[in-house]
Amino acid sequence: MDSSLRKVQDVWEQDTAIVEGVDISGPWNRMFGQRVIWDYTPELIDEIASLPGAESFAWCYQCGKCVPVCPVDVVGDYGPRKLYRKAQTGISLLDSPDLWLCTTCMNCLRVCPKQVDMVQIMPAAREQALLSGRPLPAELQEALENTARYGNPLGQPPRKREAWVKDAGVPVPILHQIQRPVEWLWWVECYPSYHPRGIDASIALARIFHALGLDFGILGREEKCAGDSQRLAGERGLFEMLAEENIRTLSKYEFHHIVVTDPHALNAFRKQYPKYGGQYDVWHYTTLLARELPRLRPLLTRQLPYRLTFHDPCYLGRHNGEYDAPRQLIEALPGVEFTEMPRCRQNSYCCGGGGGGMWLDSFAAGRQRRRLSEERVLEAVATGADTLVICCPYEVSRFEDAVKSTGHEGRLRVRDIAELLAEAMGLIGEEPAKA
Amino acid sequence: MTLAVILKQVPDVVEELAIAPSGTDLDRDSVSYVVNEFDEHALEEALLLREATGEDVVVVGVDTTGELDQALYTALAKGAQRAVKLVGDFEGSWLSTRALAGLLAPVIRELSPRLVLTGVQAPDDLDGQLAPTLGALLDWPHTGVVVGTELADGVVRVRKELWGGIMLDLELATPAVLGIQAARATPRYVPVGRVRQAMRESTIEEVEVETPVESAPKLSRLRAPEAAGRAEMLTGSPSDVAERILEILRARGLY
Ligand code: SF4
Ligand code: SF4
Numbered sequence: 001m002d003s004s005l006r007k008v009q010d011v012w013e014q015d016t017a018i019v020e021g022v023d024i025s026g027p028w029n030r031m032f033g034q035r036v037i038w039d040y041t042p043e044l045i046d047e048i049a050s051l052p053g054a055e056s057f058a059w060c061y062q063c064g065k066c067v068p069v070c071p072v073d074v075v076g077d078y079g080p081r082k083l084y085r086k087a088q089t090g091i092s093l094l095d096s097p098d099l100w101l102c103t104t105c106m107n108c109l110r111v112c113p114k115q116v117d118m119v120q121i122m123p124a125a126r127e128q129a130l131l132s133g134r135p136l137p138a139e140l141q142e143a144l145e146n147t148a149r150y151g152n153p154l155g156q157p158p159r160k161r162e163a164w165v166k167d168a169g170v171p172v173p174i175l176h177q178i179q180r181p182v183e184w185l186w187w188v189e190c191y192p193s194y195h196p197r198g199i200d201a202s203i204a205l206a207r208i209f210h211a212l213g214l215d216f217g218i219l220g221r222e223e224k225c226a227g228d229s230q231r232l233a234g235e236r237g238l239f240e241m242l243a244e245e246n247i248r249t250l251s252k253y254e255f256h257h258i259v260v261t262d263p264h265a266l267n268a269f270r271k272q273y274p275k276y277g278g279q280y281d282v283w284h285y286t287t288l289l290a291r292e293l294p295r296l297r298p299l300l301t302r303q304l305p306y307r308l309t310f311h312d313p314c315y316l317g318r319h320n321g322e323y324d325a326p327r328q329l330i331e332a333l334p335g336v337e338f339t340e341m342p343r344c345r346q347n348s349y350c351c352g353g354g355g356g357g358m359w360l361d362s363f364a365a366g367r368q369r370r371r372l373s374e375e376r377v378l379e380a381v382a383t384g385a386d387t388l389v390i391c392c393p394y395e396v397s398r399f400e401d402a403v404k405s406t407g408h409e410g411r412l413r414v415r416d417i418a419e420l421l422a423e424a425m426g427l428i429g430e431e432p433a434k435a
Numbered sequence: 436m437t438l439a440v441i442l443k444q445v446p447d448v449v450e451e452l453a454i455a456p457s458g459t460d461l462d463r464d465s466v467s468y469v470v471n472e473f474d475e476h477a478l479e480e481a482l483l484l485r486e487a488t489g490e491d492v493v494v495v496g497v498d499t500t501g502e503l504d505q506a507l508y509t510a511l512a513k514g515a516q517r518a519v520k521l522v523g524d525f526e527g528s529w530l531s532t533r534a535l536a537g538l539l540a541p542v543i544r545e546l547s548p549r550l551v552l553t554g555v556q557a558p559d560d561l562d563g564q565l566a567p568t569l570g571a572l573l574d575w576p577h578t579g580v581v582v583g584t585e586l587a588d589g590v591v592r593v594r595k596e597l598w599g600g601i602m603l604d605l606e607l608a609t610p611a612v613l614g615i616q617a618a619r620a621t622p623r624y625v626p627v628g629r630v631r632q633a634m635r636e637s638t639i640e641e642v643e644v645e646t647p648v649e650s651a652p653k654l655s656r657l658r659a660p661e662a663a664g665r666a667e668m669l670t671g672s673p674s675d676v677a678e679r680i681l682e683i684l685r686a687r688g689l690y
Contacts, residue, residue, distance in 0.1 A: 130626045141624045148627055149469070150449065157450040237628025 104355030126234025151224030162220030181254035233356025303335035473554025566614035579614030
């Protein structure tokens with residue numbers, strides 16, 4: 001050992017040190033010695049990282065980049081760094097309410113230098129919690145039971161799934177009735193089939209498809225939830241069952257492409273269904289309509305005197321890379337003013353509905369200063385917009401509730417891009433189509 | 436020792452029920468079935484007892500729908516040890532509670548359980564006759580509207596709901612038959628993967644039974660309830676509606 005080194009408690013100092021002419025003798029060159037880090041246990045990190053898919057949990061090196069971009073941290077206390085640190089200090093993620101708060105929005109993965117991937121970690125950890133018989137939040141349990149029993153999380157009768165069609169005002173072919181091939185199979189999904197405001201957007205979209213002369217059909221009562229959010233909430237078995245049934249149903253019909261209303265269905269078809277043998281060419285409706293803009297534009301004849309802002313759905317943008325199509329459609333609307341929110345595109349905020357959040361609303365709300373949807377509505381209001389444009393069916397109910405709970409009723413409307421396009425085409429009025 | 440739980444499937448009313456052309460039956464092609472909600476609670480209560488005492492849970496049902504397996508496998512996935520299915524020529528008939536109890540009694544006696552748990556009532560047993568009828572046939576003590584149980588030496592302590600929120604604690608000698616109103620916890624969730632695993636790995640025991648000859652009254656016509664036409668739709672602003680509600684309540688002396 002260097003004899004000039006002396007130990008002052010746990011600190012090393014060199015009596016005499018002159019570096020490049022600067023005298024840094026004594027305390028000026030003080031260094032800390034090695035010490036054993038003893039104040040945490042890796043066990044609870046291993047508990048998560050040993051689950052298939054959740055390995056990256058252990059890679060976190062606590063840089064903290066993920067925390068400020070985490071939408072849950074903005075309204076609470078969250079982020080992968082914090083979950084890792086809590087596990088170090090003896091809080092098991094499996095037994096903590098934290099397990100259910102991540103919306104799998106993927107914003108942390110975007111900035112994480114170590115590729116710690118909550119989109120994989122969360123479903124694996126949640127599945128482990130379910131399989132080990134830990135209780136789950138009651139609202140989520142109900143949604144999962146409904147999905148298993150009825151094929152939709154709302155607990156609506158399967159036969160009613162195609163009932164909205166009678167209000168569409170244009171023919172909406174249902175494949176089990178028409179028995180002929182179609183070019184576009186429209187995967188309507190649950191909220192657009194059952195939720196009143198979802199139905200408004202479905203009717204608008206049906207009229208647009210019809211006006212464009214698109215050869216399309218829906219599965220109607222044969223369609224079941226694509227299941228992606230249930231998977232992310234930890235119910236892989238349920239997801240597999242739905243995927244197998246949907247793939248079996250789809251194999252009965254001839255079609256060229258699938259167009260989906262719901263970005264969560266887009267994600268399921270693109271990334272998960274191929275693993276179960278379902279290979280399809282899948283488009284989000286905004287992508288399809290943006291491609292059709294040359295034919296669509298001349299039909300957009302009505303001026304819309306609205307000030308718009310747009311919310312990027314996590315599962316359309318960050319998860320599937322589509323940021324431009326919705327904006328192209330918005331910009332094609334005659335008469336509108338469009339302002340971006342500060343958090344947009346890759347750094348878009350999250351409505352709170354993803355990854356099972358749709359069915360954890362009260363659970364999460366009780367643990368946050370305000371809902372993610374409320375935070376986003378305040379951001380939209382601050383742009384001066386009178387209309388918040390959306391293109392994911394989870395958002396309309398979440399944001400409309402948030403508009404009310406933040407006291408902005410009458411000042412901000414929430415409308416699907418399809419509704420605005422249909423209005424500009426004169427296919428629906430300013431009020432929801434069905435009202 | 437075992438705890439026997441009786442599971443029964445009933446038509447799911449989420450989907451609108453249709454009457455068959457015969458006019459005396461539901462249109463069975465369009466009916467889907469669910470486990471009677473109170474039976475779900477009976478199973479949960481039995482699983483909670485098992486966690487406390489280590490008893491085996493056996494689920495028993497009469498397969499009147501041809502679809503009982505799903506319910507039994509789900510119960511096995513939740514933590515039951517055995518499933519017994521009574522099969523026979525039941526198609527196109529609804530078993531009365533009496534007939535059901537008659538079929539179940541010998542099978543249950545054979546199982547010699549410490550306790551029999553069933554739902555307090557069912558949509559086709561609104562009077563909650565299953566537990567008392569079984570109790571009578573087996574000559575075992577019985578009670579209904581149970582909201583909590585605890586097993587002790589030779590007895591079961593039960594909490595029973597009376598009226599107006601009054602609870603009654605009583606002790607029954609075992610074996611006993613209980614009609615469960617609510618388990619102490621919400622019926623647990625079972626992941627679909629676990630149910631599928633149970634379908635692959637466990638077996639349901641089958642017992643052939645004779646179709647009972649019933650002396651029950653014969654059904655002559657089934658029909659949907661007719662709207663009474665007494666509903667008044669209140670319209671206007673929330674305060675108008677509230678005002679009108681108060682008026683109605685006052686007129687009936689309820690406010
Ligand atoms: S950004 Fe990645 S490495 Fe850094 S703290 Fe977050 S999870 Fe850990
Ligand atoms: S996925 Fe989104 S909600 Fe989950 S931890 Fe990352 S940033 Fe937060």
